[in-house]
Amino acid sequence: MAVRRLSVALLLLCGLAAGVAASSAEDRAIVLATTTSTQESGLLDYLLPIFRDKTGIDVKVTARRADEVLNGARRGEVDVVLMHARPQEEKFVADGFAVKRFDVMYNDYVLIGPKSDPAGVKGKDIATALKAIEAKGAPFVTRGDGSGTHAAELALWIVAGIDIASVKGAWYREAKQGMASALDAARTANAYVLSDRGSWITFKERGDLDIVVEGDKRLLNQYGVMLANPAKFPNVKKEPGQTFVDWLISPEGQAAIAGYKVDGQQLFFPNADKSGG
Numbered sequence: 001m002a003v004r005r006l007s008v009a010l011l012l013l014c015g016l017a018a019g020v021a022a023s024s025a026e027d028r029a030i031v032l033a034t035t036t037s038t039q040e041s042g043l044l045d046y047l048l049p050i051f052r053d054k055t056g057i058d059v060k061v062t063a064r065r066a067d068e069v070l071n072g073a074r075r076g077e078v079d080v081v082l083m084h085a086r087p088q089e090e091k092f093v094a095d096g097f098a099v100k101r102f103d104v105m106y107n108d109y110v111l112i113g114p115k116s117d118p119a120g121v122k123g124k125d126i127a128t129a130l131k132a133i134e135a136k137g138a139p140f141v142t143r144g145d146g147s148g149t150h151a152a153e154l155a156l157w158i159v160a161g162i163d164i165a166s167v168k169g170a171w172y173r174e175a176k177q178g179m180a181s182a183l184d185a186a187r188t189a190n191a192y193v194l195s196d197r198g199s200w201i202t203f204k205e206r207g208d209l210d211i212v213v214e215g216d217k218r219l220l221n222q223y224g225v226m227l228a229n230p231a232k233f234p235n236v237k238k239e240p241g242q243t244f245v246d247w248l249i250s251p252e253g254q255a256a257i258a259g260y261k262v263d264g265q266q267l268f269f270p271n272a273d274k275s276g277g
C-alpha cells in the first residue's frame with residue numbers, strides 16, 4: 001500500500017511538473033503579426049524553428065494584409081509586428097503603439113507582365129512603364145486590398161503622375177486577395193501586376209508572365225519589426241517579444257535571413273539598423 005501511495009504521489013508530482021513546464025512555455029510563446037506576402041514566401045517557416053531551437057520561444061504567426069496587421073496590433077492582439085509598409089509603421093510608432101521600429105531586411109518589387117509586352121514597357125523605369133500601361137489601357141491587376149503591396153502600387157501611380165482613381169477603367173482589375181491570387185489573376189488575364197520579388201520567385205504557375213521592369217530604386221521594399229508598446233498593452237510579452245526582435249536584427253538572425261533561398265535565389269537581404277526608427 002505504501003508503495004502504491006508513493007507511486008501515486010510521484011505521478012502527481014510528474015503531472016504537476018509537466019503542467020508547470022507547459023504553462024511556462026505558453027507564457028513565453030509570442031504572437032507575431034505579419035503580412036500575407038511575408039508568410040507566403042516561406043521565410044518564417046525557415047526562420048522560426050532556428051529561433052525556437054536557440055531560445056525555446058515559440059512564435060505563433062497571424063498573417064493578414066498590412067492594414068489588418070496594424071488594426072489588430074492597435075487592439076493589443078499581438079506582441080510583435082513584422083511588415084513592409086514604412087509610412088504606416090512610422091505612424092504606428094508615433095501614435096505610441098510601439099516604442100521603436102527597426103529595419104530588418106529588404107527585397108524589391110518587380111513589374112510582371114506578359115512576355116508579349118503589349119504596352120512596350122520592358123526595360124523601362126517604373127514611372128514610364130505605368131504611364132504606357134495607362135495610355136494603352138493594357139490589362140493591369142491590382143491587389144486592391146489595402147496590403148503593403150497595394151499601398152506601394154498606389155504610391156507608384158502617383159510617382160508616374162497618374163490619378164488612378166480617376167482614370168481607371170475596365171483595364172484596371174482588382175484581385176481583392178493575396179499576392180499569389182493576384183499573380184494567378186494576371187496570368188489568366190495576360191495582364192501586368194506589381195509583385196514583391198519573393199512572391200514572384202515562389203509563384204510556380206507563371207504561364208506567359210515574366211519580369212518586365214526591375215531595378216528601379218523606387219521599387220525597394222523595406223521590412224521593419226516592432227515590439228508592441230508594453231506601457232499601452234500590459235498583456236504584451238515584453239521579454240520574449242524583445243528577444244525575438246533582438247534576434248532578428250542580430251548578426252545571427254541577419255545571417256539566417258540571408259541564408260533563406262528558393263531555387264537557389266536569395267529572397268531577402270538583411271539590413272538591420274540597430275539605432276531604431
